[in-house]
Amino acid sequence: MSEPAGQDPPTLFDDLHQVAVLRSTELGGQPSYRQLAEQTDMQKSTIENWLKRQIFPRDRDQLLKMIEIIRTEAHAQGKITDPVAALLDPARWKKTYDAECDRRAGRNRDTANSAIASTIQQELEHRARWQTLSDRPRPVSAWSAKQLGVHGAIAGTSSRRGDFIVPTYIPREHDQRLRNHLSAAVGRRETTLVLVRGTSCSGKTRTAFEAVRAVVPGWSLVSPKTADSLLAFLAVAGAEPNMVLWLNEVQNVLQGPAGETAAAGLLTRLEGDEPTLIIATLSPLHKKLTATPEAGHPDPHPLARALLAQAHLVDVPKAFPRDQAAALATHADPSLRAAARSGTTDITQTLTAGPALVDHYENPTTHEGIYGRAVIEAAMDAHRLDATGPLPLRFLENAAPGYLRDDERAAADDDSWFSSAMAYARIRVKDVVSALQPVARPTGMGALPGVVTLADYLQQYARITRSDQCPPATFWQAAVEHLSDPKALLALSEAAAARLRRRHAALLCQGAAEAGDPSGWAMLALARELVGDRTEAERLAQLAAEAGDASGWVALALVREEAEAERLYQAAAEAGSPYGWVQLALIREKEGNQAEAERLAQLAAEAGDASGWVQLALTRDQAGNQAEAERLYQAAAEAGSPYGWVQLALIREEAGNQAEAGRLAQLAAEAGDASGWVQLALIREEAGNQAEAERLAQLAAEAGDASGWVQLALIREEAGNQAEAERLAQLATEAGSPYGWVQLALTREQAGNQAEAERLAQLAAEAGDASGWLQLAWIREEAEDWAEAERLYQAAAEAGSPYGWVQLALTREQAGNQAEAERLAQLAAKAGDASGWLQLAWIREEAEDWAEAERLYQAAADAGVSSELVRFIERRGDGSGKEQNLRYGLEPDGTVSDPW
DSSP states (O other): OOOOTTSOOOOHHHHHHHHHHHHHTTTTTOSOHHHHHHHHTOOHHHHHHHHTTOSOOOOHHHHHHHHHHHHHHHHHTTOOOHHHHHHTOHHHHHHHHHHHHHHHHHTTTTOOOHHHHHHHHHHHTTTOOGGGOSSOOEEGGGOOTTTTTOOOOOOSSGGGTTSOOOOOOOOOHHHHHHHHHHHHHHHHTOOEEEEEEOOTTSSHHHHHHHHHHHHOTTSEEEOOOSHHHHHHHHHHHTTOSSEEEEETTTHHHHSHHHHHHHHHHHHHHHTSSSOEEEEEEEOTTOOTTTSOOOTTSOOSOHHHHHHHHTSEEEEOOSSOOHHHHHHGGGOSSHHHHHHHTTTOSOHHHHHTTHHHHHHHHHOOOSHHHHHHHHHHHHHHHHHHTTOOSOEEHHHHHHHGGGGSOHHHHHTSOTTTHHHHHHHHHTOOBTTTBOSEEOOBOSSSSSBOTTEEEEOHHHHHHHHHHSTTOOOOHHHHHHHHHHOOOHHHHHHHHHHHHHTTOHHHHHHHHHHHHHTTOTHHHHHHHHHHHHTTOHHHHHHHHHHHHHTTOTHHHHHHHHHSOHHHHHHHHHHHHHTTOHHHHHHHHHHHHHHTOHHHHHHHHHHHHHTTOTHHHHHHHHHHHHTTOHHHHHHHHHHHHHTTOHHHHHHHHHHHHHTTOHHHHHHHHHHHHHTTOTHHHHHHHHHHHHTTOHHHHHHHHHHHHHTTOTHHHHHHHHHHHHTTOHHHHHHHHHHHHHTTOTHHHHHHHHHHHHTTOHHHHHHHHHHHHHTTOTHHHHHHHHHHHHTTOHHHHHHHHHHHHHTTOHHHHHHHHHHHHHTTOHHHHHHHHHHHHHTTOTHHHHHHHHHHHHTTOHHHHHHHHHHHHHTTOOHHHHHHHHHHOOSSSHHHHGGGOBOTTSOBOOOO
């Protein structure tokens, strides 16, 4: 029952599940639901719903009372082990309850309401005129695969070398799902957004291209290349019917301030009456557009995330089914035959020369190749740290020396090494793709001079294989001197700060600000705050605010003591940040000044942030004032927060007004939050109305939330109807959530059916969720079945979960095999999880092996997890002075920076 090291902390519902398991197994079903209800003055059904995770506990005090009753029973039965005591600790429950409340309140803040989108749309109407559009619609049949971003393929025969090859298309299961979405939208004559997700070279663009040609061959299609081009089109042709809006690699048009405006325009388009198919593709590695920001941090992409949350998702698997891939070895198309005969199931990657491109980069055989590899690695580091725009050649030339050994640099010809390196990087591997590629002009013909971009397969490869590497000093300095795109400078600043390269982070922030992005001043303000220069921090925050970015005041408020924070939140609010009004409202509510709290929440809502109403409603609700809470939930909903509608729906359902509950859940779903449908489905299921429960779960899934199917599957499983449970888990998977298989696997494991548990974990992994293997491994580990746990961790790692490598690293460390432990930790870090380094460092530190611990903390810092290195040096306190100077960060060579 302990929390696995390196994982996210348990949620409230995780803990409720553990308590339910403890009560039903270790405590023999005691205390009974009736006893718990009598001692808490609650309804028996409410207690059951809490422990079955079907309803969120609205009364924290009653929840804590229930946990205390169970804790008393555990004491009486002598079952208070360390894990049980930790699970039933009141402080833990207060923390997880508050965290869940915060999550619920914040989940919907970023959902754009139509008023915001409409306001921005008014600005769009003045951006362009039809005759000035650089990207104009043409019939779908007039577009070629190459024009829409489909990769050329390997030739397969010498007679086709040098041609742009589009091999025979081989449909897979996901193709039918995509075409069904498009056909349904056409039949309903409504605007629909479909997001086709897949890793680089997985075939996502070709999938979308073939679907559009099959479903709407007679429609028009427009393919904007930039946010500005998209805005111009929406302004001029926003109401044109029967249009396909093609957004290949959608991150290119949704990032940055112009991207937010574009997202707002697309949200407005989704509300329109004329039928439009918006087809977007996205790699799952681009998480910034979809990830919810950490609590208290400014949100750079609220409208983009709200837009993508409304998409119908179609995931394109990386590999072909093994039998289908093998069958292609005798296909009539020579390109398909050549790809299949390589023995891989990664058919599309092989077709587009991905593996050969990696070999070209990793295994140069000449000096030109060695220098070319250095240039390519500099580009790879820039892209994996989110400087994804065109890269200036001067940047690459100045960054590359740090990627070479001294003897390699000494052997270089001063006049020709870089041109030779670029010639190598531009070689077209298999006549299909080069590592560094030209960048097309935004309009007209030809390439932009002086810049290149990295092949997208290498972009993905870099994120997977170089995530544990810290770029050398030449990289950071070249970025400061030769990059001018504010978006790239800010991204690299964040990456530098995460690796304790704070001096360069500050220089990059300053560069972004001087290039026109005031958030650079805001970030620089926080950097000066961290080194204790408060006067300069406030000056820079003021600069940011005067230039239109109030986030500097917010950042300073978050790190200052409470009294200072209030002054800074006020400054943030006055500078245009509604988050400042929200925080001030909570302060006044805490002081008991409810009228002033509501006035401030209203100011926040008028500025576009309805979360103040939500926070106040939750506070009143927890205080037992349901009438006041209901009034404030209504205000939140009317101000644009769908969470308000969800809460009102639950209140109406509890009062027995199902029709009104359904109406309110519909309003919430239309505003972007389908959780109301999910919760109503669970209540109807508990009442025995399975047909109605499934209808509501279907509504939730259609609105983008598949968790209803998952929860219904668990309920049927607990009722002993395994066939029905698996049917519902399959529906959840088809709706985008394979977590149903994970949950069923855990249930079967707890019932002692390990073979079934592993079968279901395999289904989850095949659908993209490897967590089932991890969960089974933890259970076997708790049972001290170490060999089985290790086998399952291996399965998790091989299924794509780097935490499996982390756990295997720990088992090797405990067995005394430090070299193997570090090899496995490095595998995890390269796959994006640096926690292995941290866990090994903790073990070495406990053994007082200070040098080894610091080396491993440094490895984690190089991978972007630097906080533990700072804490280690503070804990160690060896008199070296490092603990004071580390506030200025590290130099790129790992030495402690002097004050800057």
